[in-house]
Amino acid sequence: MNMKVNLAGVELNNPVTTASGTFGSGAEYSEFVDLNKLGGVVTKGVANIPWTGNPTPRIAETYGGMLNAIGLQNPGMDVFVERDIPFLKEFDTRIIVNVCGKTAEDYCEVVERLQEQPVDLLEINISCPNVKEGGIAFGQNPKSVEEITSKIKRIAKQPVIMKLSPNVTDICEMAKAAEAGGADVLSLINTLTGMKIDINKRAFALANKTGGLSGPAIKPVAVRMVYQVSKAVKLPIIGMGGIMNGEDAIEFMMAGATAISVGTANFVNPGATMNILQGMEEYLKKNHIEDINEIIGCV
Amino acid sequence: MNMKVNLAGVELNNPVTTASGTFGSGAEYSEFVDLNKLGGVVTKGVANIPWTGNPTPRIAETYGGMLNAIGLQNPGMDVFVERDIPFLKEFDTRIIVNVCGKTAEDYCEVVERLQEQPVDLLEINISCPNVKEGGIAFGQNPKSVEEITSKIKRIAKQPVIMKLSPNVTDICEMAKAAEAGGADVLSLINTLTGMKIDINKRAFALANKTGGLSGPAIKPVAVRMVYQVSKAVKLPIIGMGGIMNGEDAIEFMMAGATAISVGTANFVNPGATMNILQGMEEYLKKNHIEDINEIIGCV
Amino acid sequence: MADKFRATALITSLIEIADGIYSMWIKEKEIASHAKAGQFVSLYCKAGQLLLPRPISICEIDPEGGTLRLVFRVAGSGTREFSLLQQGDFIDVFGPLGNGFMPMGKKAILIGGGIGIPPMLQLAKSLECEKTIVLGYRDKELFLKEEFELLGKVCVSTEDGSYGTKGNVINAITENKIDGDIIFACGPTPMLRGIKQFAQEKGIKAQLSLEEKMACGIGACLACVCQSERKDHHTNVNNKRVCKDGPVFFAEDITI
Amino acid sequence: MADKFRATALITSLIEIADGIYSMWIKEKEIASHAKAGQFVSLYCKAGQLLLPRPISICEIDPEGGTLRLVFRVAGSGTREFSLLQQGDFIDVFGPLGNGFMPMGKKAILIGGGIGIPPMLQLAKSLECEKTIVLGYRDKELFLKEEFELLGKVCVSTEDGSYGTKGNVINAITENKIDGDIIFACGPTPMLRGIKQFAQEKGIKAQLSLEEKMACGIGACLACVCQSERKDHHTNVNNKRVCKDGPVFFAEDITI
Numbered sequence A, B: 001m002n003m004k005v006n007l008a009g010v011e012l013n014n015p016v017t018t019a020s021g022t023f024g025s026g027a028e029y030s031e032f033v034d035l036n037k038l039g040g041v042v043t044k045g046v047a048n049i050p051w052t053g054n055p056t057p058r059i060a061e062t063y064g065g066m067l068n069a070i071g072l073q074n075p076g077m078d079v080f081v082e083r084d085i086p087f088l089k090e091f092d093t094r095i096i097v098n099v100c101g102k103t104a105e106d107y108c109e110v111v112e113r114l115q116e117q118p119v120d121l122l123e124i125n126i127s128c129p130n131v132k133e134g135g136i137a138f139g140q141n142p143k144s145v146e147e148i149t150s151k152i153k154r155i156a157k158q159p160v161i162m163k164l165s166p167n168v169t170d171i172c173e174m175a176k177a178a179e180a181g182g183a184d185v186l187s188l189i190n191t192l193t194g195m196k197i198d199i200n201k202r203a204f205a206l207a208n209k210t211g212g213l214s215g216p217a218i219k220p221v222a223v224r225m226v227y228q229v230s231k232a233v234k235l236p237i238i239g240m241g242g243i244m245n246g247e248d249a250i251e252f253m254m255a256g257a258t259a260i261s262v263g264t265a266n267f268v269n270p271g272a273t274m275n276i277l278q279g280m281e282e283y284l285k286k287n288h289i290e291d292i293n294e295i296i297g298c299v
Numbered sequence C, D: 001m002a003d004k005f006r007a008t009a010l011i012t013s014l015i016e017i018a019d020g021i022y023s024m025w026i027k028e029k030e031i032a033s034h035a036k037a038g039q040f041v042s043l044y045c046k047a048g049q050l051l052l053p054r055p056i057s058i059c060e061i062d063p064e065g066g067t068l069r070l071v072f073r074v075a076g077s078g079t080r081e082f083s084l085l086q087q088g089d090f091i092d093v094f095g096p097l098g099n100g101f102m103p104m105g106k107k108a109i110l111i112g113g114g115i116g117i118p119p120m121l122q123l124a125k126s127l128e129c130e131k132t133i134v135l136g137y138r139d140k141e142l143f144l145k146e147e148f149e150l151l152g153k154v155c156v157s158t159e160d161g162s163y164g165t166k167g168n169v170i171n172a173i174t175e176n177k178i179d180g181d182i183i184f185a186c187g188p189t190p191m192l193r194g195i196k197q198f199a200q201e202k203g204i205k206a207q208l209s210l211e212e213k214m215a216c217g218i219g220a221c222l223a224c225v226c227q228s229e230r231k232d233h234h235t236n237v238n239n240k241r242v243c244k245d246g247p248v249f250f251a252e253d254i255t256i
């Protein structure tokens, strides 16, 4: 059975990757997950300099999902390059670095620093709803999506994945803008902006007031967007949003994703990625499918 | 304890109304719900002429929610005026008629026909994701929101509620456009566009491919939008999206809603509206709140 | 006057009667005393992520005992949950829903296919006239067959030919030269389509019980429509609601 | 080498020991044999809508029996679900998590406030040195007090004054002139803040166990940070992760 998939010329051993921000750089999860068995590790967003992130509470549970407003806390490029890349390099998995920034220059600085690093793909987060500057601001306007994509493409040595926000009227417009800017791959979806109020405290559940909704609650929105975007552009897609088991992953691939990312499910079970990979393989076996690529966009 | 709330001069006995399309015109539910105890009944969307709606399957279950693509099947104005209004008139509740159309003229025709009818409020659905023409097409562009609102306002005898779609980049922009067009009240949210794939049949779960996601899964998005809109405009808001119990309803009111609607919960329990009303009253009692209006937007 | 009830019912027995097919008796006096053959109930899941009711036909009614029998196949996560319940547990239920079969004719043919077999049991019990019962199974897991045999003449078809007539219920009817002046049927849509045609050819009436995905179960949400030959008085278009106008329809009234 | 385990554990006993406070023993050999005082486990809910783990401190460890004791207060829907489980049921658990208390000093003061009391029990059992135990309760529901009395001198404060010193644990310490060379404490943040100040004034070290909302429980998601006095080697900003760098911190290392 072939599980290998190809993202802009980069071959992944299988379609299962980790969703940025839910898996650190893999070190903490390596006790429970054989990182060699992952198609790729997508790291927590990293910026040119360290970011403190938002005050706590940073997360809140919702019905079938969760809100987070971590605010892209990260140790900055220097620590990341010294510590996390060498760690991941030890494993037979693809290294996908998620990049964040407050300005286009910030993003470019990170991308430049990564030129000579043994990194396989860059995932550019223009869709974080939890920071005041940068993040989603870049991702909700087709002009700025195209602009930042082409700025990054000009200096990137690795193929560039643009990670899109679902908080838009027309996801296809954003996807086309990214394609026009030269993106090699698209990731979707990032979180939906949401809010929770603690009615006993009469206060917001998150210090940041709003946060990003993830988990199985949002899966139908994610599947819809993956499907629509797969019809609108020619780029391969990494699909995510509420994948909890192998069947969910298969659903995203049938909708048009070439690879998938697992986020919130890691919190429910640290071994979730392995269960998902196994579930996918079982589905293929049961249905006598020789090559996972056969089901991509088959619906 | 005072439960009365006011929507653009129309007093509701309490804030609990039914979400359009989930309660018919109340007849079927009147076996389980004393309609006199509802703040208002919002009827299924009605057009100038009968609509057949979409093929089946029209619904699918999702994690903590459901997708629907009914496609606004309705018997048309004539039957509605003859049968449903006289039925509802027998009860001590507000009659809120949800109006749909394929063109601005369609909407206006219905609104005109309702001028002399004993209807308390009109809810204009410019946010249905399940029809090819009309519906959401009007609701995703601020110019057309303003335009259709002002066209309707020109002929409406009753206060006009504009029901907004959450499938937009900036809900406040739409709310402001409706306000500029003369809307008296805003309803939010309608459903989020979603999709489900049956991986065993390799087919869409809905005949219409996409459908509207409702239920507790979407509550965080709905609460966020109610909060944001309540800060952006001066109009009263009817909040909805995943309200399952009294606590959820209180959460919406704290976020800024003056009244709330109950949709998907009716399917889980036909008496849901009554449980929700009771739960709200219990919350007020426990917290020694004399008047429900005190908590509106209190967060 | 309410004739439908939302209640929490005690499970008085739950057993697997064939591979993946379960028979459950629940105690709910009001539903049991109002129900009739061909109606269904909605069962609710405990799993918080599964919100919609699961429609299940009424297989038997014991109005004196205040109990109902439901026979279901494990089809997905909801029915799997039900199958894991035990005697003594409680389950939320809503019913009786739908119209049920309308007794008529002097010589009835009752036809059940697959998981459409259970509702025919109560019908067989309540119909006083002469009757032949035709049951279509996949294979030789002949659930409920013996109970039907106490109520009338039974003919069986199996898809794999392991018992009775090889093929479908129509094959069994032809092979056994079954005749009658009214058909009552429940089963998969292709089977019902065949029966509609068969009844038309014979010039007899047929009452068919349909399935569709449901949300409200009481006719309010318009999720569960089927196409009707004539304009429905309620919808004013060519749609009928399976949950309220059905699930039982005269074959000539619907397009399937 | 894995020293944390995700497992399905048998509940060997579950009883209510005070109003809304439950004591649960679970059997999970690996966790029991790796755990130490001050660590916690994550418990998972069966309700499908509740996805996140519930962190609960380890109250007692029986490494020989392969069991762990957890004492929890019903605070919301997750802990309510746990309270309704029964002996013989199973529960998903992940642990042991966090760093735990570091034994030190010769004369220890152990301070537990409210639902911060349970983790002090295992600490009291495992600390060999002289110790005074200070327990702060709301009212006279003095759960676990008798078990602590077997392990050292116990002073009690109650908010309503119904037993021991009226007020908080600091009042009890002052009233009873308790002294020592190290403090171990778990409880609500205002209490910990008071203890930090008290320890500073006395010039002794204090180990404080903190609480924060958690998602991963192992240091990957950065949900559960607290502010640190120095830059953390991992985060490179003034944040520490309660789940991994804590939950126990030296008072001087954190801003609370």
Ligand SMILES: Cc1cc2nc3c(=O)[nH]c(=O)nc-3n(C[C@H](O)[C@H](O)[C@H](O)COP(=O)(O)OP(=O)(O)OC[C@H]3O[C@@H](n4cnc5c(N)ncnc54)[C@H](O)[C@@H]3O)c2cc1C
Binding pocket: B060, B061, C040, C052, C053, C054, C055, C056, C057, C058, C071, C072, C073, C074, C075, C076, C077, C078, C079, C080, C115, C118, C119, C210, C211, C212, C213, C214, C247
């Ligand atoms: C009037 C009526 C009577 C029925 N009587 C019986 C019976 O007596 N015994 C029996 O085993 N089955 C019966 N069914 C089918 C039964 O409702 C489905 O098998 C069941 O709902 C599947 O639920 P699930 O959670 O296991 O499957 P899932 O596929 O996980 O269900 C997902 C959703 O789809 C709905 N759904 C799935 N299949 C069907 C279906 N065939 N019909 C309607 N909704 C469906 C479910 O209710 C749920 O909302 C009947 C259906 C109808 C409409």
Ligand SMILES: Cc1cc2nc3c(=O)[nH]c(=O)nc-3n(C[C@H](O)[C@H](O)[C@H](O)COP(=O)(O)OP(=O)(O)OC[C@H]3O[C@@H](n4cnc5c(N)ncnc54)[C@H](O)[C@@H]3O)c2cc1C
Binding pocket: A060, A061, D040, D052, D053, D054, D055, D056, D057, D058, D071, D072, D073, D074, D075, D076, D077, D078, D079, D080, D115, D118, D119, D210, D211, D212, D213, D214, D247
């Ligand atoms: C390290 C640590 C050890 C703990 N030890 C104990 C203990 O031994 N006994 C005990 O009764 N409680 C303990 N708590 C608190 C306990 O985790 C919460 O009371 C529990 O998670 C509430 O869950 P719920 O579903 O009942 O409440 P809900 O309010 O419905 O929970 C909603 C979400 O918020 C989280 N949450 C709510 N309150 C807290 C809290 N105080 N701390 C962290 N997360 C919270 C829940 O985990 C869940 O994700 C501890 C917390 C931490 C961080």
Ligand SMILES: Cc1cc2nc3c(=O)[nH]c(=O)nc-3n(C[C@H](O)[C@H](O)[C@H](O)COP(=O)(O)O)c2cc1C
Binding pocket: A019, A020, A021, A022, A044, A045, A068, A070, A072, A098, A125, A128, A163, A189, A190, A191, A213, A214, A215, A216, A218, A240, A241, A242, A243, A261, A262, A263, A264, A265, D215, D221
């Ligand atoms: C705690 C948390 C932190 C996240 N941090 C990031 C991040 O740093 N960069 C990013 O692009 N996405 C981030 N995301 C979004 C996820 O990568 C993913 O797009 C989203 O959670 C949907 O997938 P899921 O439902 O499987 O979690 C974060 C999500 C969570 C829950």
Ligand SMILES: Cc1cc2nc3c(=O)[nH]c(=O)nc-3n(C[C@H](O)[C@H](O)[C@H](O)COP(=O)(O)O)c2cc1C
Binding pocket: B019, B020, B021, B022, B044, B045, B068, B070, B072, B098, B125, B128, B163, B189, B190, B191, B213, B214, B215, B216, B218, B240, B241, B242, B243, B261, B262, B263, B264, B265, C215, C221
């Ligand atoms: C089956 C169904 C039919 C609906 N039909 C309509 C409609 O006709 N007009 C409308 O404005 N909204 C319609 N809606 C949207 C609801 O009124 C409501 O906005 C949405 O379901 C969110 O609320 P909930 O989560 O409580 O269901 C429908 C929703 C459902 C589930």
Ligand code: FES
Binding pocket: C213, C214, C215, C216, C217, C218, C219, C220, C221, C222, C223, C224, C225, C241, C242, C243, C244
């Ligand atoms: S299920 Fe709502 S109309 Fe039939």
Ligand code: FES
Binding pocket: D213, D214, D215, D216, D217, D218, D219, D220, D221, D222, D223, D224, D225, D241, D242, D243, D244
């Ligand atoms: S809970 Fe994830 S870092 Fe602590």
